[in-house]
Amino acid sequence: MRYLLLALTLLALASSARAQPPDWGTAHQIDVHLTNFHFTPDRLEMRHGEAYRLHLINDASGGHNFDASQFFAAAQIAPSDQAKIRKGSVELKGGETVDIRLVAPAAGTYKLHCSHFLHSSFGMTGEIAVQ
Template sequence: MRYLLLAFVMLALSSSARAQPDWSSAREVDVRLSNFKFTPDTIQLRHGEPYRLHLVNEASGGHNFDAAQFFAAAQVSTADRARVGKGTIELKKGESVDIRLVAPAAGTYKLHCSHFLHSSFGMTGQIVVQ
């Protein structure tokens, strides 16, 4: 019983720490979506650091920021989870959105626009977490 209580307390403390990142210290990362490219097309992040991903669609039509594996592994703020959906953020012409998250484990995560033929036209990139 004593070990069960200790395990519960440890779980509660780790869940509490994970659920409460300090968004005031989040670094802003600007990503521009334009006709068939992301700028930058390689996004560099550090594992465990909080970020505010600022996405701006500068194109004449809609685009999206599709990074399903990245978003599944990252700790996305509770307030922003609905906007991320199933790992894709849709942006209409001229729209911008901010997504707060804590960078996941180190690795390289694929990024693309999943609109018809946009990836074929070069709208791809990667998110590199160190």
Template sequence: MSHRRSLAALTALVLSSSVTAQSDMWSNARPLTLSLSSFKFEPSEILLEHDAPYRLHFVNGSSGGHDFAAKTFFAAARIKPEDAGKIRGGRVEVGGGESVDVQLIAPSSPGTYKVRCTHFMHSAFGMTGKVIVR
């Protein structure tokens, strides 16, 4: 086998194992449901393990819209490429009665990130929380 063919075969093997590892990582994402309702997040404190994959399931049980704004958190997390478009300006918008799933890997460093709903007066009425990465 020529060196060129060996290199091509090795490259294909590395790429295929990388794709397999990536898909295994996302298939093992821990599910976490986050409820958005009239002026609260449930839970209001979200505990995540650093570098662990999660599938955040945002559910809006009210008729009006809400968002989950955590710009610093989303910037520090690694978002699954297919879900990156669901985060705009550091927030996930969830219409009334709708749900949105976002898969991500929690930030590498432990820390606390503020969360709020940016809709008019929602955070003033208590729609705030935090993500704690340990």
């Protein structure tokens, strides 16, 4: 009986530790510049389960977006930033910056592109690699 109580206590402690929100103050910041027609960098590297602040900067005068629908669907997005993502995409007007706080999802490679007309064809593509 003692072992059962000990096991249940440890299980409860482990699940409560996972339920705590990330410390956004210590999140890794990744700056991504959107220009005509590139992402810089065009390959983002993250570690599963770590907190990040994705700092998107549109250096162009026209609009672009950061479309990574599978990545955003799998990541844990900060509740206050969820409304900035619509259908897996973050829209940025010319000169605009947007921050998205998230916890990196499961390991894998996620595609990234700008879904504006012909922007992907002109090379505005990339990937997010999670280890």
